[in-house]
Every structure is written in structure tokens, then in C-alpha cells.
Amino acid sequence: MVELYAMSIEVNTVMKLRTVGRHIREGGKNIYRNGWMTVASIGAVTTTLLLVGIFVALMLNLNQMANNVEEDVEIRVLVDLTAQEEDIQKIEAKIRDITEISSLQFSSKEKELESLMETMGEDGDQWELFEQDNPLNDVFVVKTEDPIDTFDVADEIATFDNVDEVTYGQQVVEKLLKFTKYARYIGIGLIAGLVFTAIFLISNTIKLTITARSKEIGIMKLVGATNSFIRWPFFIEGMLLGILGSLIPIGVTLGAYYYVYNNLREKINFSFVEIIPFDPLAWQLALILLAIGAFIGVWGSVMSVRKFLKV
Amino acid sequence: MIEMKDVSKTYPNGVSALNEVNLSIEQGEFVYVVGPSGAGKSTLVGMMYREEKATGGSISINGVYLNKMKERKIPHLRRDIGVVYQDFKLLPRLTVYENIAFALEVIEETPKNIRRRVMEVLDLVNLKHKARHIPDELSGGEQQRVSIARAIVNHPKTVIADEPTGNLDPETSWEIMRIFEEINARGTTVIMATHSKDIVNTMKKRVIAVENGRIVRDEHRGEYGYEA
Numbered sequence: 001m002v003e004l005y006a007m008s009i010e011v012n013t014v015m016k017l018r019t020v021g022r023h024i025r026e027g028g029k030n031i032y033r034n035g036w037m038t039v040a041s042i043g044a045v046t047t048t049l050l051l052v053g054i055f056v057a058l059m060l061n062l063n064q065m066a067n068n069v070e071e072d073v074e075i076r077v078l079v080d081l082t083a084q085e086e087d088i089q090k091i092e093a094k095i096r097d098i099t100e101i102s103s104l105q106f107s108s109k110e111k112e113l114e115s116l117m118e119t120m121g122e123d124g125d126q127w128e129l130f131e132q133d134n135p136l137n138d139v140f141v142v143k144t145e146d147p148i149d150t151f152d153v154a155d156e157i158a159t160f161d162n163v164d165e166v167t168y169g170q171q172v173v174e175k176l177l178k179f180t181k182y183a184r185y186i187g188i189g190l191i192a193g194l195v196f197t198a199i200f201l202i203s204n205t206i207k208l209t210i211t212a213r214s215k216e217i218g219i220m221k222l223v224g225a226t227n228s229f230i231r232w233p234f235f236i237e238g239m240l241l242g243i244l245g246s247l248i249p250i251g252v253t254l255g256a257y258y259y260v261y262n263n264l265r266e267k268i269n270f271s272f273v274e275i276i277p278f279d280p281l282a283w284q285l286a287l288i289l290l291a292i293g294a295f296i297g298v299w300g301s302v303m304s305v306r307k308f309l310k311v
Numbered sequence: 312m313i314e315m316k317d318v319s320k321t322y323p324n325g326v327s328a329l330n331e332v333n334l335s336i337e338q339g340e341f342v343y344v345v346g347p348s349g350a351g352k353s354t355l356v357g358m359m360y361r362e363e364k365a366t367g368g369s370i371s372i373n374g375v376y377l378n379k380m381k382e383r384k385i386p387h388l389r390r391d392i393g394v395v396y397q398d399f400k401l402l403p404r405l406t407v408y409e410n411i412a413f414a415l416e417v418i419e420e421t422p423k424n425i426r427r428r429v430m431e432v433l434d435l436v437n438l439k440h441k442a443r444h445i446p447d448e449l450s451g452g453e454q455q456r457v458s459i460a461r462a463i464v465n466h467p468k469t470v471i472a473d474e475p476t477g478n479l480d481p482e483t484s485w486e487i488m489r490i491f492e493e494i495n496a497r498g499t500t501v502i503m504a505t506h507s508k509d510i511v512n513t514m515k516k517r518v519i520a521v522e523n524g525r526i527v528r529d530e531h532r533g534e535y536g537y538e539a
Contacts, residue, residue, distance in 0.1 A: 015419075016419045018419070018421070018422065019416070019419050022416055033404055216402050216403070216404070219400045219401070219402055220402070220413070220417075221386065221389075222360075222362070222389060222394065222400060223389065223413060223414050223417065223461065224386045224387070224389035224390035224414065224417050224418070225386060225413075225417045226383070226386045226417070227383070229386075229417055
């Protein structure tokens with residue numbers, strides 16, 4: 001009978017609900033039972049997440065700027081002034097055949113003149129003289145799927161018949177794109193490094209608290225506790241440590257971002273430098289920090305308890 | 312029913328602790344394991360709940376063969392055997408009540424049953440009034456009574472005690488022995504490694520003497536047989 005019972009436990013590995021509750025309670029109790037060790041662990045999480053938070057906010061903004069710049073990259077194909085209607089249609093068809101392009105817009109010389117006059121404002125009126133005899137070219141505006149392809153596509157289009165000139169702000173774009181590409185890699189690398197350091201710091205701190213409890217873990221096993229029964233409260237404890245440790249960084253990052261956003265936005269007046277609005281970004285940032293905090297807490301704690309479970 | 316056939320234990324460093332031991336213990340027996348220090352008493356009883364793993368022969372408890380048992384099934388074995396240690400092995404940060412309840416929490420017992428059974432065993436060892444204290448606030452004898460309560464709260468068929476009175480003064484030891492006798496009277500097998508000549512010679516039971524890794528004597532209502 002006793003063996004049957006033991007077997008039925010073995011088969012039914014699904015934890016009972018009250019046991020889940022028990023693990024959560026135990027994990028929570030450990031937070032205050034460990035006193036200063038808890039403070040130390042939370043401190044380690046807080047410090048690293050502060051850095052991560054500031055860094056992620058900067059990175060997201062840099063990324064946003066890079067995206068803006070990249071989206072602005074367009075190839076302007078100036079059609080020969082002498083080109084006939086069917087020549088223009090031929091060019092259009094050939095451009096459409098290029099697989100890398102994402103959009104193609106035709107802008108007639110009349111439209112070009114209109115927009116030119118608009119950008120000139122009041123001074124634009126003097127251009128009205130040209131409405132009868134428009135000196136501008138018809139223009140195709142081409143965008144590529146990946147901004148990196150801009151150069152090749154532009155070179156290709158330049159070889160077409162009846163194409164007068166192809167412009168895309170050559171060197172500037174090339175340098176800018178290279179810069180944004182490397183900036184992204186470096187940013188991702190640095191964030192990964194920070195998270196890794198945090199995991200290391202925290203698992204070390206938690207290891208100290210668990211080493212102090214290694215004797216208890218041994219006793220629990222002798223009384224018949226399975227590894228997972230012992231591990232779950234540590235899992236919960238690690239998660240709580242991580243979440244508690246992320247609260248201050250979230251508050252500080254949000255506060256600082258709110259301040260920077262509201263004070264700096266008006267002072268920066270470049271067209272492509274645009275700070276991401278507080279509203280969606282702040283909450284995403286808070287979620288990211290919370291998730292990273294919980295993850296490193298759980299990871300550090302579960303990794304440290306592992307070696308004491310072999311009794 | 313515990314059966315050992317040709318059981319040997321050799322440690323990785325080459326020291327042989329047990330040598331082809333044969334032993335059979337019926338359900339409900341009370342057995343002392345005696346012998347000089349280092350003779351293999353602790354190894355012998357430790358094998359019964361798989362703290363020690365035999366390197367040869369076979370051990371079965373109530374039909375379960377321990378040497379074939381998988382690592383992750385060991386916790387389940389330990390739930391069916393109560394173990395009492397010389398150093399009590401109580402969880403220092405839990406109260407007396409929580410220490411005993413832990414053995415029931417691991418088998419996912421209902422809170423209602425946990426409460427009822429913990430209070431029952433606390434009554435048996437006469438410690439109801441200390442339920443909310445932590446182990447450090449208790450005397451050695453009281454701590455050992457808590458550990459006995461934890462060992463029997465599951466109603467195991469077998470209780471194994473490794474020198475349970477080793478750290479206690481004589482008077483407290485007798486108190487502990489009365490509890491073991493009470494447990495045994497309810498049909499539980501009790502196996503106790505001990506150094507106490509007084510206890511063995513006064514409370515007459517089956518005596519198994521171990522020397523140099525072999526059983527040299529096995530008598531019912533036996534004597535301690537060594538100078539104390």
C-alpha cells in the first residue's frame with residue numbers, strides 16, 4: 001500500500017495547487033529571513049539595472065534616429081528633358097524590374113516646381129515665371145528595401161537610357177549607414193555584457209545566502225523532499241529579488257527620461273534628431289527592466305542551488 | 312521486513328566498511344546495533360535509507376530493492392522510513408511545528424491533515440507547549456523529541472535511529488527510549504545504533520553486534536557485551 005502510494009506520486013508529477021502556494025509563501029518568507037543578504041542581492045540588481053536602463057533608453061533613441069535617417073534615404077532619378085512619354089514609361093518599367101526597390105514614385109516637372117515654390121515660401125512667387133517654360137526634370141523617387149542597397153541600385157539606374165542624373169547624397173549616406181550599423185552592434189554587445197555582469201554579480205551574492213543554507217538543503221533531502229520541491233522556493237525568491245531590484249532603476253529611468261524628453265525636445269532642432277515620446281517608450285522600458293531583473297534573479301538563484309542538491 | 316544479502320561496502324579510497332553482511336529484520340522488531348567506533352554500525356543503518364549505497368549484495372525494504380533504486384526515487388523511499396539522528400538535523404529557522412509539518416508538506420498532504428497529525432505527534436512526545444519555538448530555544452532532549460516526532464509523523468513502518476541518545480544525558484536518554492518503546496509498541500520496526508550499555512542491558516531487545524565490517528553476534532534479548 002505504501003509503495004503504491006509512492007508510485008502514484010511518481011506518476012503524478014503535477015504539483016498540487018496548495019504546494020504551489022506553499023512554495024510562493026516560502027520564497028517570500030526567505031526574502032525577510034535573509035535580511036542583509038537580501039539587501040545585498042537587491043543592491044546588485046539595482047546597480048546593474050540602472051546602467052542597463054539608461055543604456056537601453058539611449059540605444060532605443062539612437063536606433064530610432066538611425067531608422068529616420070535610413071527612411072529618408074531616397075534615390076532621385078532625373079529624366080532627360082528631351083525624353084518622350086514612352087521613354088519615361090520605359091524607365092519606369094525598368095526600375096520596377098529591380099528586385100531591391102521598395103517604392104517608386106513619379107513626380108512630374110510641374111509637381112517638382114510646385115514643391116520647389118512651396119519650400120521657398122514667399123520668395124517662391126518669383127518662380128511663377130517658369131510655369132510656362134519649366135526648366136526642371138521629371139523625377140522618379142526610388143526607395144530600396146534595405147538602405148544598404150542604395151548605391152548599387154543608383155548605379156544601375158544611371159546606366160538606363162534617357163536618365164539625365166541620379167542623386168542620393170552619396171558619401172554622406174554611405175558614412176551614416178555604416179555608422180548606424182556599427183552603433184547598433186556595439187549597443188547590443190554592451191547591453192548583453194551588462195546583463196551578463198549582472199547575472200554574475202547576483203548569482204554570486206545569492207550563492208552566499210544559499211551556501212549558508214546548504215545544511216538546511218541537506219536536511220530537507222533527508223526528510224524526503226525532492227529536488228524540485230527544494231528548488232521552487234529559491235526560484236520564487238530569486239524572481240522576487242530581481243523584481244524588487246528593478247523597481248528603483250525603473251523609477252529613476254522613467255523620471256530621468258520624462259525630464260530629458262520635456263526639456264530637451266524643444267532645444268534640439270535637427271530634422272532627424274527626434275527623441276522617442278515618453279508614453280510608449282517609458283512603459284516598454286519598465287517592462288524590459290522588470291523582465292531582465294526577474295530573469296537574472298531566477299537564473300542566479302537556480303544556478304546556485306543546483307550544486308547543493310546532490311545529497 | 313528488511314533483508315540484507317551479502318551486503319558489502321567499500322569506499323572509493325579502498326577502505327572496506329562492511330563485508331558480506333546477511334541480516335533479516337521482521338516487521339515490528341526492536342533491534343539494537345552495537346559495536347566499537349568505526350566497526351560499521353553507521354554504515355549498516357545508513358544503507359537502509361540510502362544515505363550510503365552498497366557496493367555489493369542486495370538490500371530490500373518491504374519488497375523494494377534499494378541498490379536498483381533510481382536517484383530521483385530516493386526522496387520517496389525516505390518518506391516511508393523515519394530517521395532520527397544523533398545531531399537531530401532540525402531546520403534551524405523553522406519552528407518546532409513547521410519542522411514536523413515539513414515532512415508532510417513534501418508529500419503534499421492537506422493542510423487539515425497536516426495540522427491534525429502534527430498535533431498528534433507533538434502530543435505523543437509531550438511538546439505541544441513548545442510548538443511555536445525554534446530549535447535553538449529547546450534543550451537537547453526536547454530537540455531530539457522533535458526529531459522523533461518528525462520521523463514518525465508519516466506513520467512509517469520503520470524508524471531508524473543513529474545514536475539518538477549520543478548527545479544526551481542519561482535521564483533525558485531514558486525519556487527518549489520510552490518514546491521509542493511506545494512507537495515500537497504500535498507495530499513500527501525500530502532499528503537503533505547505540506553506544507549506551509545501560510540502555511541495551513536494561514531495555515532488553517534483539518542485539519546485533521558489528522565488528523570490522525562483519526556481524527559477530529545476533530541475539531534476542533541480548534547484552535551490550537562491551538565495556539562502556
